[in-house]
Amino acid sequence: MIHSIRFTCVLDTNVIIPIEIRDLLFWFAHDDLYTPKWSKHIFDEWEDVMRRKNVTENEIKKRIGWANLAFPDAMVENYEVLIEGLTLPDEKDCHVLATAIKVNADIIVTNNLKDFPEDYLS
Structure with missing residues (x-):
């Protein structure tokens, strides 16, 4: 599958967690509307949330495996x-920004706008 090289988006953990948002974003990527990117750190956070929500280890592995299988070039390394x-209001979000910088992403897709203020990203 070829993914759009024209518009690259880093998906933050908080948009991967809700299945409705994740499915919509993955369908858009599948239809080549953008190229998704994420990091091991983002997926580690996703795993942690799934564990806290009592998702079984088998299901966690399936969900992450499907995402990586569907988008084999999405995993960003060496970020x-x-x-x-980097500096952000919440230092724990710097890994998301680093991922975006590494791949020269067009946007970060997140529900956490307060911790990614425009004056820090410009």
Whole structure:
């Protein structure tokens, strides 16, 4: 499957968690409307949330496996070195910004707008 190279989006954990939003975003990517990107850190957070919601380990592995199978080029690597030089209101979100910088993403798709203010991202 070929994914759009024209519009790249980093998906934050909080838009991957709700199945309705995740499915919609994945369908848009499947239809080549954008290229999804994420990191191991983002998926680790997703795993943690699923565990807190009592999702079985088998189901967690299936969900993450399906995402990686559907979008094999989505996983961003070697972004960690960028984290230290970044500043955001919530330092725990710097890994998302580092992921976006690494792939020169057009946008970060998140429900957490307060921790990604425009003046920090410009």
